[in-house]
Amino acid sequence: MSFSDKKRVVIKVGSALIAPNNTGCSPHNLLAIAQFIVKCRQLGKQVVLVSSGSVAAGKKWFDAPEMSKTLKKAMAATGQTSMMKLWDRLFDFPTAQLLLTNDDLSHRERYISIKDTLEACLEHGVMPVVNENDTVTSDDRKVGDNDNLSAMVATSIGADTLILCTDVAGLYDKNPHSHDDAKLIKTVDKITSSTYLMATGAVSSTGTGGMRTKIEAAEKATSHGIDTYILDAFNGKNFELLLDNSNPGTHFVAFNKPVSSAIHWRTHTSKARGEVIVDEADMELGDIQDTLTSSSLLAINGEFSVGDTIMVKNDSGKKLAKAKTNYSSCLLNYLADKDIRDKLDDNSSLLTDSIISDEHIAVLGTQ
CATH class of the missing domain: 3.40.1160.10 (Acetylglutamate kinase-like)
Structure with a gap:
């Protein structure tokens, strides 16, 4: 044109x-x-x-x-x-x-x-x-x-x-x-x-x-x-x-x-307020929103609230996604402790629900 x-x-x-x-x-x-x-x-x-x-x-x-x-x-x-x-x-x-x-x-x-x-x-x-x-x-x-x-x-x-x-x-x-x-x-x-x-x-x-x-x-x-x-x-x-x-x-x-x-x-304008570091080995190929639960958590960087945009990275620093978080950094820091997760009921929503919302997920794994 x-x-x-x-x-x-x-x-x-x-x-x-x-x-x-x-x-x-x-x-x-x-x-x-x-x-x-x-x-x-x-x-x-x-x-x-x-x-x-x-x-x-x-x-x-x-x-x-x-x-x-x-x-x-x-x-x-x-x-x-x-x-x-x-x-x-x-x-x-x-x-x-x-x-x-x-x-x-x-x-x-x-x-x-x-x-x-x-x-x-x-x-x-x-x-x-x-x-x-x-x-x-x-x-x-x-x-x-x-x-x-x-x-x-x-x-x-x-x-x-x-x-x-x-x-x-x-x-x-x-x-x-x-x-x-x-x-x-x-x-x-x-x-x-x-x-x-x-x-x-x-x-x-x-x-x-x-x-x-x-x-x-x-x-x-x-x-x-x-x-x-x-x-x-x-x-x-x-x-x-x-x-x-x-x-x-x-x-x-x-x-x-x-x-x-x-x-x-989400990719280019929304600013990530913090980072979630996850174990990529725990994540299945496909829809990241369905596989990203607290069981994959390794560390949390920064402070953010429910609804903020966060960056999801693996433990080698590779950017996997930018997404809207369903949890605050305070709660995710709590869930990042494996001992804490082991004490929760297996059916607890804190273990089974996705960390991120399915609203406008920017998948960055190939970048």
Whole structure:
């Protein structure tokens, strides 16, 4: 499917484009992006913008030698208004602001609420502008970068295209900044460990992401049937190429048979609150939900409550599944003691019932 056939586009714009050199918001690098968004809407495409830049935009108002976590939150709160004003000046249609945390996306009901809000905005011609809520979230509650956030947003609304804007032409086989013979990878049909090895790990001076986070985002998006592009947004001609159905950077090809929305959410969006280590030898091949009882328990890591998402691993560290737990970590720690289990009646539900729910189990044993 060419870009002209796409109906719903998510475009992620980073801090370096919005607030270059941490000197506040500037429209200089955004005009081509704004024109592209306007053209997409004229062609009948719905667009969601995921915009970084609040911290970089607000930094100029704070004179401090070191940037503490609290100060960074204050910068985000200050810069967010400037960033939204900038985007509003570039468009003649209404925009809506959505500030999200990983907790919002990991909680199933809140995730559905976010999806419904985005859908309602798009249905009424309003363009959502999404950013991570850096003003309130703690480190353990963050998505961490807007590349992955954009992929989560794209999958939530069933987008068919994700565009990740950056300052390089796309994914290279090696770091183009330090290797003159680096070659641009135009098409990636399948993301593997070798794909990640091509990422340099370099991070922008103003942003939080690098090439690795863009590959992570592409992996999330393509598995949900979303074609993903990494392109150099400092070169406005790249957007013209995309509109002409040409590949302006690196194209990550969408799966022909996407993962279901519920399983995708459990795999890529829901955050594991803890780990359950099990004896894989005790588990039969087939439905993991039917075979994972307390008799397989070896250890419990972390604290979690009934209904939280947990990671199930074997004793060698291999990830077997992500699933909704039927028991708290406190009770599972109790049941992990074989002496305790031996004292229970053989017909006790604590021995016979599955540790995990059958709701949206993400089986990971092959990864």
